[in-house]
Amino acid sequence: MSRHEIRFELNGEARTAEVEADRLLLDLLRADLGATGTKEGCRIGICGTCTVLIDGRPISSCLYPAVYADGRKVRTIEGIAPDGGKLTPLQQAFIEQGGFQCGICTPGQIVSATALLEAHPKPTEDEIRRWMMGNLCRCTGYFGIRRAIETAAGTAR
Amino acid sequence: MSAVETHPAIPYLPTPEERVEGREKVTGHARYAMDVPIAGALWAAFVGSPYPHARVVSVDAKRALRMKGVRAVISGKDTAPVRFGRRLQDWPILAHDRVRFMGERVAAVAADTRELAEEAARAIEVEYEELPPVFTLEAALAPEAPVLHPERASYLYLGGGEPPKTTHPNQQGVVIHEHGDVAAGFAAAARVFEHTFEYARNHQGYLEPRGTIVWIEKDGVVHVVTTNKAPFTLRMQLSKALGIPEETIVVDAGYIGGDFGGKGLSIDEPALYFLAKKTRRPVRSLLSLSDDFQVTNPRHPGTLRLRTAVDAEGRILAHEAHVLLDGGAYAAGKPQAGLIPGDAGLLLAGYRVPAARVEVVTVYTNNEPAGHVRSPGQPQSAFAADSQIDEIAREMGIDPLEIRLRNAIQPGETDITGHEWHDHLAREVLETLAREMKWDRPLEQRSLGASALDGPAVPRSSTLVGRGIGYCARHVGRGKTELEVEVAEDGCVYVITGAPDQGGGAHTMLQRVVAAELGLPVERVRARRGTTAETRHDPGVGGSRFTPVAGGAAIDGARRLRAELEKLSSDLDEALRLAAERHLRVPGMFDQTQSRYSVCAYGVTVAVDRDTGQFRVTDAVLVADVGTVINPVAHRGQLEGAFAFGLGQTVMEDLVIEDGRVVTANLDGYKLPTMPDVPPLRIVLLTEDYGPGPFGAKSVGELANAAVGPAVANAVRDAIGRRVWSCPITSEKVFEALSGARG
Numbered sequence: 001m002s003r004h005e006i007r008f009e010l011n012g013e014a015r016t017a018e019v020e021a022d023r024l025l026l027d028l029l030r031a032d033l034g035a036t037g038t039k040e041g042c043r044i045g046i047c048g049t050c051t052v053l054i055d056g057r058p059i060s061s062c063l064y065p066a067v068y069a070d071g072r073k074v075r076t077i078e079g080i081a082p083d084g085g086k087l088t089p090l091q092q093a094f095i096e097q098g099g100f101q102c103g104i105c106t107p108g109q110i111v112s113a114t115a116l117l118e119a120h121p122k123p124t125e126d127e128i129r130r131w132m133m134g135n136l137c138r139c140t141g142y143f144g145i146r147r148a149i150e151t152a153a154g155t156a157r
Numbered sequence: 158m159s160a161v162e163t164h165p166a167i168p169y170l171p172t173p174e175e176r177v178e179g180r181e182k183v184t185g186h187a188r189y190a191m192d193v194p195i196a197g198a199l200w201a202a203f204v205g206s207p208y209p210h211a212r213v214v215s216v217d218a219k220r221a222l223r224m225k226g227v228r229a230v231i232s233g234k235d236t237a238p239v240r241f242g243r244r245l246q247d248w249p250i251l252a253h254d255r256v257r258f259m260g261e262r263v264a265a266v267a268a269d270t271r272e273l274a275e276e277a278a279r280a281i282e283v284e285y286e287e288l289p290p291v292f293t294l295e296a297a298l299a300p301e302a303p304v305l306h307p308e309r310a311s312y313l314y315l316g317g318g319e320p321p322k323t324t325h326p327n328q329q330g331v332v333i334h335e336h337g338d339v340a341a342g343f344a345a346a347a348r349v350f351e352h353t354f355e356y357a358r359n360h361q362g363y364l365e366p367r368g369t370i371v372w373i374e375k376d377g378v379v380h381v382v383t384t385n386k387a388p389f390t391l392r393m394q395l396s397k398a399l400g401i402p403e404e405t406i407v408v409d410a411g412y413i414g415g416d417f418g419g420k421g422l423s424i425d426e427p428a429l430y431f432l433a434k435k436t437r438r439p440v441r442s443l444l445s446l447s448d449d450f451q452v453t454n455p456r457h458p459g460t461l462r463l464r465t466a467v468d469a470e471g472r473i474l475a476h477e478a479h480v481l482l483d484g485g486a487y488a489a490g491k492p493q494a495g496l497i498p499g500d501a502g503l504l505l506a507g508y509r510v511p512a513a514r515v516e517v518v519t520v521y522t523n524n525e526p527a528g529h530v531r532s533p534g535q536p537q538s539a540f541a542a543d544s545q546i547d548e549i550a551r552e553m554g555i556d557p558l559e560i561r562l563r564n565a566i567q568p569g570e571t572d573i574t575g576h577e578w579h580d581h582l583a584r585e586v587l588e589t590l591a592r593e594m595k596w597d598r599p600l601e602q603r604s605l606g607a608s609a610l611d612g613p614a615v616p617r618s619s620t621l622v623g624r625g626i627g628y629c630a631r632h633v634g635r636g637k638t639e640l641e642v643e644v645a646e647d648g649c650v651y652v653i654t655g656a657p658d659q660g661g662g663a664h665t666m667l668q669r670v671v672a673a674e675l676g677l678p679v680e681r682v683r684a685r686r687g688t689t690a691e692t693r694h695d696p697g698v699g700g701s702r703f704t705p706v707a708g709g710a711a712i713d714g715a716r717r718l719r720a721e722l723e724k725l726s727s728d729l730d731e732a733l734r735l736a737a738e739r740h741l742r743v744p745g746m747f748d749q750t751q752s753r754y755s756v757c758a759y760g761v762t763v764a765v766d767r768d769t770g771q772f773r774v775t776d777a778v779l780v781a782d783v784g785t786v787i788n789p790v791a792h793r794g795q796l797e798g799a800f801a802f803g804l805g806q807t808v809m810e811d812l813v814i815e816d817g818r819v820v821t822a823n824l825d826g827y828k829l830p831t832m833p834d835v836p837p838l839r840i841v842l843l844t845e846d847y848g849p850g851p852f853g854a855k856s857v858g859e860l861a862n863a864a865v866g867p868a869v870a871n872a873v874r875d876a877i878g879r880r881v882w883s884c885p886i887t888s889e890k891v892f893e894a895l896s897g898a899r900g
Contacts, residue, residue, distance in 0.1 A: 039414070040191060040443065043447075044824065101791070102416075106183060139660050139798045140801075141835050143797040143835070
């Protein structure tokens, strides 16, 4: 397997890594860089627990070869609120509105919803459902997640 | 709890809680088993059988062992005769003589990396000799059927007592209960109804893969980091299986990324123990969800044959049930004495049943072993029994709500098992539901779906609408637990528990109960979870038990602390200051013995496309008898989540096994509901009846998923005039029912 040196930005910090051609971004983040906020789920791109942002767009890091991150900006849950800093309104709303229970899908949900609110600051209910359908949650039935997004967007009824 | 109404804590409890672990969970800092860094840990991988039933002739690991970085390979030879399980320890750590289901583990590897371990596992050559498999209940129970567990009598049966008496060697578990004069009930009946229902296999669907780390310290202490939701129980099971004292095992279970009943059974820990012993290094595993779907413990599928005798007004006189469930290759996933899943025998939950005979049998087959899933046994029994009640109503020309009101169990009456029920709201739940659904008004015609995501636009003329009620009840959990309450140097009160949090909000409940009982601001009380070496015995999160049992222990601990504080000073702040200096620590203990129930009912509407059978639940109302609410946000979340969980099980989830092979072995084939799949839900809580939990709380986590099945079944029946007798109720089955109606 060929090895490649990649340079990318992880949550605002310049990083370099040497990866095999088939190394997945999920494994680079979790196993090699110790950034375990991004969770492993189904590993086939369905559940959304491993969602990260590549140049602002949500992707499943379990399907994304790490070499593709070369020259790009990678943003994970650790980069949503700066370490030790204030929670974003969305994160706060996830706590207040019951947007999580077990929490395993929560990093992916918050990463996806952060991108949603950046793209559509006042999303309609349909826009929320369409955007978030790639992030499964077994605990909440999605009610609390939708309330959290609407609360953060200021569109809650 | 007679003091409830005047308790000063009550006004405090309705304030929405902030989860103690909230900040960690929304920032990605909550640490799950898969995130725990262990220096020098090896990775484990397993070799699974490609046959559902075969003799293991030989295991050849030479090629794997030659790979650089492969540290050990073990097979059944190394682990025999050890077996594991929650009650009956019938599941070999690694198959030692034969495999009984496809995917059953035959060998395990420890290697430097996860990828290498997986590659080495693929390099292990196993020779098998195929044996005739049994896949169906009929085949397994045939007189000449191959006996799957000829050595059963030698298996360890935990928890005392005798294993259930079986009449066929392939029976796994048997529970029979009978009360009242059943024959007289049938003799006196105006009508007798007999129906057979089928229920498919479904998976817990947690998104966190099972993760385990095992290492053995120089002093011989075995450390286990796990996703198991009952660490003390796992410690006991490991102790029994491995023959080592409980005191030499330390189990650490932190945040669990979804359990839904499944993570009471551990399958990796015993094998990792052998690998750790052999390599003298920590060994970890992270089971892929694909493997989890194939080799763990999904819900029991089966057949439920019900006979119900009623009088001329539709009142139940007697009931007979034969429930036959596919337990798969091993009974290890079932913790209960009779080796049946939970309440599979509690047909007609929430109904008055003067006389009944119920027989529940679980059966060994060469399918994936079955186990516990949220409200074990109840989705099956509720789907069958509450569909039958609906059918009886329609056959007899009685309103479906009215027949339930006539039969709803009242305080002091007996249920199907002969138990008397008290302190529950059954009629009130149904009456409230009727008001909320506007049951006395005909259902308005409406188009299928409110948004483009709800499916292709369907012309109004081809849409059939219907509404249905699903009614069910569940016990409030019982049992014993212990914890500790401490005043620490920072002046805060700590509740110290050995119970992990699997998402239900366990630690926040403890925090709020102690704060409420002591009259302290919630910020002054914290929850701390510890390993089995650091905490008192706790039976784990499950069985609808945590709030009524551990909440009782929290009250007890708070009261003991208050008594100690009063000795120090009459001023609470001064007493806490003095207690902090002394590290004052008291136990909290509770034994919840009261047998109590909660009742709930759904009303749902469905819209069905007459031409294709495609249908959607368009609206739902849930009325639940819940007692006092302690964590309002988590409480609502449990009910909302249970609705979506129940909906998935009812309309889409089917863990299909064909010739022993799991066909829907990950989330691409096994569909979980997504955000657009879940319709609006209104929840109405009845809180005036007090439960046996702290401040009058009842349990809620497993109350509300089972009744979704019959509610949808009955609504579809209302819409199309035909019943779908098997769950899940897919569009294909609705189409077939509609075709039958046309033909």
